Amino acid sequence: MKKLFLLISVFIFNGCLGMPESVQPVTGFELERYLGKWYEIARLDHSFEKGLSQVTAEYRLREDGGVLVLNRGFSESENKWKEAEGKAYFVKSDSEGYLKVSFFGPFYGSYIVFELDHESYQYAFVSGPSTKYLWLLSRTPSVGIEVIEKFIEMSKSLGFDTDGLIFVQHR
Secondary structure, eight states: OHHHHHHHHHHHHHHTTOOOTTOOOOBSOOHHHHOEEEEEEEEEOOGGGTTEEEEEEEEEEOTTSSEEEEEEEEETTTTEEEEEEEEEEESSOTTBSEEEEEEETTEEEEEEEEEEOTTTOOEEEEEOSSTTOEEEEESSSOOOHHHHHHHHHHHHHTTOOGGGEEEOOOO
């Protein structure tokens, strides 16, 4: 019975670290350049960000070599800021944009950077473990239409439902 539970647990937890078949993490990823504040420009909706605007993510180096993740957004319906703090670690190589992130103890989910402005790290396209999770992040609260068009076109070609995108308001 213990072996069966262990096997099921391994399968479940590894399933959260998977990625959509169509998605490939960027290579040549440089964590030091990725650290700092990012603005959420667009996302597919999900329960943990439902109704939030002005969403940002801040990444800082942890003492253990991992990444401190601080997500923040404003809930208009509750008229207050919400924050979630987590931690992230590379799944394979530290030069590949494939990390595992946890906001709830030992449970990790995939964080896959599949497109990145390698020249100046001004925007990133990010996926979770399935095509139900998708984000466009930017160093600034807005991006040019060419970045949005590239994000939509690329994401759609990879199997994401881009008709369901929410464009995040920043003030």
